[in-house]
Amino acid sequence: MELRSVAVLGGGPGGLYVARLLKLRHPGCAVDLYEQSPPDQTFGFGVGLATRTQRNLEAADPASLAAIVERSFQHEMAMKVRGQRSLVPVDNLIAIGRSTLLDVLRQYAEEAGVRLHYGERVSAAELDVELVIAADGVSSATREGAADAFGATVDTHESLYLWCGTDFALPSAVFVPVETEHGTFVAHGYPYAPDRSTFLVETDEETWRRAGFDLTTARTPFDQTDEESLSYLSAAFQDELQNHPLIGNRTRWLRFRTVRCARWHQRNVVLLGDAAHTAHYSIGSGTKLAMEDGIALDAALAAAPDLPTALDRYETERRPSVEHLQDTARRSMRWWDTFPDRLDLPVDQLLIAYMTRAGKVSVDRFAVLADDVVRRGLSHYAGCAVTEVPDDARTPWILSRPLVRDGGAWSSRSVSVEELGDHDEVVVDVRDPWGPEGDALVKRLGAGINHFAGRVLLRAEDDLGSTLTMFDLGERLRRDTGSVVAARVDERWTEHAVAALASGRIDLVVRATS
Template sequence: MKVVCVGGGPGSLYLAILLKLQGRGRDITVYEKNHAGSTYGWGVTYWPDFLTRLAAHDEVTARAIEEHSVRWSDGVAHVRDRITTHHGDEGFAIGRHRLLEILAKRADSLGVDVRFGRPAPQLHAELEGDVIVAGDGARSTLRDQHAQHFGTRTGLGHNRFIWLGTTRVFHSFTFAFVETGHGWVWCYAYGFDGTHSTCIVECSPETWAGLGLDVRERADALKLLESLFADVLRGHPLIGRTDTDGPSQWQQFRTVTNRVWSRGNLVLLGDAAHTTHYSIGAGTTLAMQDAMALARALREPDPLPAALVRYERERRRELLPLQSAARHSANWYENLTRYIHLEPHQMFTLLGQRHSPLLPHVPPQLYYRVDRAVEHTQALRSMKRWLGPRVARMLQNK
């Protein structure tokens, strides 16, 4: 079997590894238009159960990723001048650059032909392989050639956000909410390599424009954000990307969905197939889980169309609760003023519950009181877990 992966992100590289582990004789090529070592982004997050899944598929890769990751077990929220800490939320982070380096090295050791700095042929028809994998991101060129067949739909989120780095090393997953004369602005920050942290800044479009972030040059915008988050940054700078032009690289989150994920021998993977709001920190892990499912499907002796249908069906089923959680999480931040004036410990509790489909429909203080009561009663906890998905489906069908 000859497989060609377009796009050298974590999903494509991990798929190439898994396919080679199934049989060294397989011919696997990965095209990545950027040169090795050049990547956007800072750190990516994942959770303990993901390490378990990685180890079940390839222990070598799992050990390397764990070795180069940092771990946190607390969540911290800064609201104005008050700080709230929640213990026991274990998570991991690894630099995106390091993750790609690990995956590319492992792929190369298995005989995968990884072609950095080599854009793939532009047209699907020009790619020669039994399976062509479109792993080239939310703006996938391969997918868009057949957008009508795939039923591709794209929507933009309401808020503006920007991915930044900082030399302040955060040892807990940290949230900071700052009130300005034009509304609230907030950040999510977490360390990933012992020397740097990711710092994602978000705000409403009204706040973004009111602060002049829509027109400020990059350096000026970073200085303003450094002053707003001075207490959290403790004198450390914010660092922007250097791989794109423009004032300050602000974005609206791009939600991508597709009616189907395959066309003939072409199949979608990762963000080309689906995107999940960054506030649940799952984009990279979901792409690599796509790779696990696609590799399993291609291992079976079934005809290719049946294998690709099985892959799509499995992943849609697994993604459904996560995508619902991501939508509710994004909605929570887009309606921050509904929660921000609660006591900090109450707001932090509801921040942790932002994935719930019930939260937007219950007064926040009432939800908090009920949630605290539920946590002390096993029967009520079970009812809450049972009720949540059913309410979500009911609201979606209205």
């Protein structure tokens, strides 16, 4: 279809990007973007862009992607735990300052002919245009004004986080916990300029309260920075920060909100980015999702004969990948919630657990990226020398490792039900192993496992999501009850079972055919 008039609400990356794409494809269309804040007023620090996102942006608009890459900062990735540091030598991670990214996208939108209106707050109902794109963020006034029409739900997470930065470039992206008298704080940091890094810190509610941050949050005005928290965290992370201070920008403790909408469009209004959906920051940025939404919407509008068909197509084709990412992000979020429980693992084995936590990366795929890390991690798993870990055929090698534990001995990690011996058997039907249902199940099993030498066999539905949930529950059982955990796994999910073994989520695999 050929568009005549479009209004975009919201001047973030998603709004600016889709405005440019539509103006390039429909030169005769009037494209107006409205942003209530001034152009020089932005919040946040750096934005990371992974390889796949870069490929998608290049395919949609190579010119703007080239400008983004030119002004980005490349970095590697590391994890540091209790004095052990392990580096993943990736060469395709980039980050860019949010204000710099907006400058680039603003320039390219204007060059395409988009009319930008800053300092103007308008609603969809006020606009007499063919299409309204609401890219107005996680607190979208458009969505909230018609929450029932969009079928909107917002789930607020228990743990807390704050975004801040520092005034030097970290040597790499880094995941690092600090253990304080109040509890554990975990930082996700990465450089995005020669003199700037993003530094996100998260913690559980109990630690947050013990540190007094419930009080500092209450007395910090909404448009100000919680300087007391930043001062405390600057001292706590002083080694990683090399004694540089943490910098705020309306920085305060927040709880992540997962936005879902049953419908992404109503009449001529369509939601885009955080207005329609959010996914936890540990798996991918809202910037990535919003810009890729823009690509999908532009393609749907070009291919459809009319607007209703186009908006239906956009949602039908885009929703499955977004919902898959949201499910992956939920799993990743819960893994990070419980990250402090894994600090006993050697850092290389912990990196394997991190990379395979959401079922997106196998051990072999991670080894292509960081063979030395995987080799050291598997040596810890198997209790052998690094030189004994094979260069390939890792799956059969991991499965063939013997296990001696709590009076039991198995010649390999792949066993039959008979070889497992006496055990409790549990059908895993909880959605969240770390939530109340998981708590109740672990408590019940913890009271009964001594009857069968502390061995548990887990079963789940034969889909990947249920299998990954089973592995997560297995990790809870191993840690909370000390039981030997076996999981019945279909051969289709062997690579995921191997990752679960190497990461300490389960102890044994029972062949589904036994």
